[in-house]
Amino acid sequence: MNRGGLQSHQTIRWAVAYGLFGAPRSGASIAFALAALSITGNPASGATALAAMTTAQLVGALPIARLGRGANSIAFFKVLLIIRTAALLACAAACGTGAPYAVFIAAAMAAGLVQGAAFGYLRDSANYLVVQSQMTRGLALGAFASDLTFLLTPILAASLGSLSASFSIAAIAILGAVPAMILPSAQNNGEPQAAKPRTKSLTPEVLLWLGCACASSAAISGIEVGAVSLAMGFNLQAGYGAIFTGTLCAASLVGSIGNGLLNRAYSKLQVAAMFLSIIIGTALILQNSFGLSILGCALVGICAPSLGIHYSLQLNRLVTPEMRAEVFSVLKISTSLGTILASATLGWTSVTLTLTASIWMLVCALGAILLKDFIVGRRLTKAPLSGGAGLATVPALAARRLSERNDH
Known part of the structure; x- marks a missing residue:
């Protein structure tokens, strides 16, 4: 009973982490537009930062994911999430201090660079936290949490953005960092193996x-x-x-x-x-x-x-x-x-x-x-x-x- 309760608890924590992981991306369209309005006077410039962030995600996802091959999936995910959070907080600082917009875009690119790989390791961590017989349910809970995040985060970003654009970015950055705090630790189940031909x-x-x-x-x-x-x-x-x-x-x-x-x-x-x-x-x-x-x-x-x-x-x-x-x-x-x-x-x-x-x-x-x-x-x-x-x-x-x- 205790083992089953622990596994259920881990599944819920993973699902919540999966949902909150997308908070920065869900709120970025509004938060970045407000930041662009604050820095350049043109909210449409926020799309440039968002496009740069997305492009960096496409470029960095696979190379950075390969860097963590053989590492503990959860530990490596937390490292990547710390990097993303620091980059987003740098965006907030750039907005609050009136730094050149190029600095803001560079920080957004740094956040995007690790986002794709972080997603890969977050999804892989489900193999160590969710019982295989409950995997469909765990993924469904994660999808539900992700949809809720997609619905609510833009509202939060807009509400806080009415006070301060930098505050809005900082809020979604902190919200997106929550998965690193709530995701339980676990050992990879795989055992060290002898050298073998590389598989595609x-x-x-x-x-x-x-x-x-x-x-x-x-x-x-x-x-x-x-x-x-x-x-x-x-x-x-x-x-x-x-x-x-x-x-x-x-x-x-x-x-x-x-x-x-x-x-x-x-x-x-x-x-x-x-x-x-x-x-x-x-x-x-x-x-x-x-x-x-x-x-x-x-x-x-x-x-x-x-x-x-x-x-x-x-x-x-x-x-x-x-x-x-x-x-x-x-x-x-x-x-x-x-x-x-x-x-x-x-x-x-x-x-x-x-x-x-x-x-x-x-x-x-x-x-x-x-x-x-x-x-x-x-x-x-x-x-x-x-x-x-x-x-x-x-x-x-x-x-x-x-x-x-x-x-x-």
Whole structure:
């Protein structure tokens, strides 16, 4: 009983840490805009600092993640989080002292440089803190906490920003540092191993799930970034764009709760059905009907957490323990690329073309999954079953089929 209570307590602490980790990124859009207004007099300059932070995240995620290979995941995560917090506090100091805006941007880049790798090690730490039988529930709780953070942090940043822009940045920096304080320590379960040939982390199947994550992120970001355009397309004021993002987030919260209650992995058929739901939901948003657009946002939002958890579980299964943090860092890159693609497409074209492009990305991702399953099925069917070797292979094939059903 005590052991079970301890494991449950660790799962909750990990989930809260996972949610609060995203606080700086969630509040940065408003906090940086207020800081830019304070330093340069132009709030639009905040986008420059945010873009620099995101670019640094893309560049630094994998190299920095590799630096921690073989280290304790939780300890290395805490080191990276201290660096990020110090960089964000430097941003607050630069804003408060009226330093050149280039100094502010440099500090934001330093914060972004370690963010992707920190995410990878935070996700990898779940393997040591969350019981494997409860992993889906733990990831669902983390997704729920992350959605709440995404909803509440901008409000906090705006409220504190009315007093002081530097105070707003300092607040989200401290909030983002909480995971380092509450995440329990744990020893890596892996034992020292003899030298062995280096294994590839980015195998074709890993790349497949990373591509799926990018496509899903592009669809979700297209709705979030294009919410104002959607509202204005219905002759509504820009502020009504919150209806679309609010519906998306509320449905996502419901989806996270559902995953936590079910606590089970999804089959191939269920994954395909969720992909189709997001595709249909995105298509409904493009219809000239306010009601159908809201329904589409709900469909996308309710399936998004389930797919995100599935991607995470598949990547965790496909790579060796020492490579997991790196692959999860690349997962962060993939989702960021999806957001960048959606934002860039919206800036260059329109919300209609942006969502249409995301639909085609999802269709290609679903097609790749189905093709992969078909090829694997064909290989199992055509396996040689002649003679004694064939008889010996039958139990192995049965075991592989059983393993695949359990994994998927």
